[in-house]
Amino acid sequence: MYNILDLSLDKLKQWMKENKESEFRAKQVFDWIYKKNTWDFDNMNNISKVTKEKLKKSFYIEIPEVVHVYKSSVDDTFKFLYRYRDGNIIETVVMKYKHGNSICVSTQIGCRMGCKFCASTKEGMVRNLTNGEILAQILKAQEEIGARISNIVLMGSGEPLDNYDNVMEFLNIVNSEYSLNIGQRHITLSTCGIVPKIKELADRNMQITLAISLHAPNDDLRKNMMPIANKYTIDEIMEACKYYIYKTKRRVTFEYALVKESNDSKECAIELVNLLKGTLCHVNLIPVNEVKENNFKKSSMDNIKRFYNILMESNIETTIRREMGSDIDAACGQLRRSYLKSNNEVKGV
Template sequence: MKNLLDYTLEELVLWMKENNESSFRAKQIISWIYKGIKDFKDMRNIPKSLISKLEESFEISFPEIEEVYKSNIDGTEKFLLKFSDGNLIESVLMRYKHGNSICISTQVGCRMGCKFCASTIDGRVRNLTAGEILSEILVVQDYIGERISNVVLMGSGEPLDNYDNVMKFLELVCAEYGLNIGQRHITLSTCGIVPKIYELADKNLNITLAISLHAFSDEKRKEIMPIANKYTIEEILEACRYFINKTNRRVTFEYALVRGVNDTKEDAKALGKLLKGLLCHVNLIPVNEIKESLFKRSSKESIQDFSNVLKKLGIEVTVRREMGSDINAACGQLRRSYINTQKIGGE
């Protein structure tokens, strides 16, 4: 059965026409959905005859909140969500002065294989649909009773590996009849699937593109990111130049600092040289340590030195504030820990 959350207003209007119903009913039904209504019978202004048709054709499928972990350090909340097929994903709510931000997943698991990421350890299970991605926001927003105004596609999964569903999600989340979140408040993070960056650029959206770079040379990048065996850094940068020219939007380069791997002053100089002249911003990320990886985070001194070198070279840079460090807020950590606990408990 089709999940109504996957439908745009235009698609539902078309369904109404095909089923000899008034088009205006589509907007009424959509408005109920975005209020979190999960049962068609609770849609008070919809005729019973139409409700019967809807029940025959659609379901309203939201994930259940399996667990919620709240940081005692900064109030960050991590949600473990379970879909009707039993699959688990994670969403992270971060509270800032400028509003509530949510980091959402686009796939169950991930097949990109980045060595510092827990979500990719068991590979990709399946893609999320546009409605399932949207439902992460709706469920968390309903739970906290507050509006979420900023969205980051940086949870489990590679957004550009689920391109069509993610593009439809962007249409849904920005729609005036829905959550009406502006494109400038949305960031899409990718490890660098070059052909899809070009496709994204051609859509001329006002979202922020973030590239998980994490190295200044192909050789070093291959050590931590298998995608580097398919696309070179120069190919990624060329795609970024195309994106910038098309959208006039600054690109963010994410750089996870790993002790003894990519965090020296020489590394910083090489990165600065690589990015010089590009309309960009570097987001330095102290790597989240996971037990399945030998990678250790850089010292505070190394992080500061790295940042200072980039600034001296004229590169805009920030160090990402660590959020939810006491609740396993890094991608995939909570899901994997939960699954392992369930296996142990069942043995």
């Protein structure tokens, strides 16, 4: 049996044809799933009993179970812990804004990138999520908050470009009219910098926003924070980003987590200016999320503002990310890890 959420409309039409059913039934089934939030074939009233039985023999609809919902007391941020049918736990964050609801989805269970400031990677990589499992995070979140999700960020647990094929299929389906119809320009994909995959993504000429987890202005400093820096240099990443800009005409976002007495100096800011000068880009400064297993401390607000001012005065468009859900461990991986530890599911506990 297969998760029907992994199928595109064309693939479900093909299945209908192979099973001696009218192809238009595929659209009817997806209308129930995506438009009417009906996730039980038996409740699809305009589908014949015979067709339902065929569907039930071939497919299931995987909507994860909600293990916990955490609501921030300081802002409109929700964090969901989901459990899939194989027992694995992932997390999804929903941030409610005046302009719409944004969701931060996970693309893998765990992560193998090893970034030292990230809790997602502490237990290593378990497995990739399928495109349908990523999509189901949005469907379930919409049901939970009773509102439509209008913006997607692939910035939860996992490295999206390390799960390239599933993520690309997810993007195609979630953007489709028969599915959630979320425009590409409302989708951001964040990567630590897998250079060949950035170039592949550029060749697709999609209109999503590419965000690079940079976090350092030079290779030596970046290697202390991100193992991926031992494979791909900043020069190689910048070359790939410029190719992405050339192909898509879209600006690239560079994420920069400011760590006290590490990468938050005036000298680092000037070096970052020199690196990005002339590039169609935007810098997102992030007060680092403190993780117990490392000694990274959040930069002071004075240093953050100084860093911001240096970039802005050099005509590098920059924002300071507003901290959302700080009271509910909303940073990627934190809540899942806390849950696993409390249930003695972390090695060594």
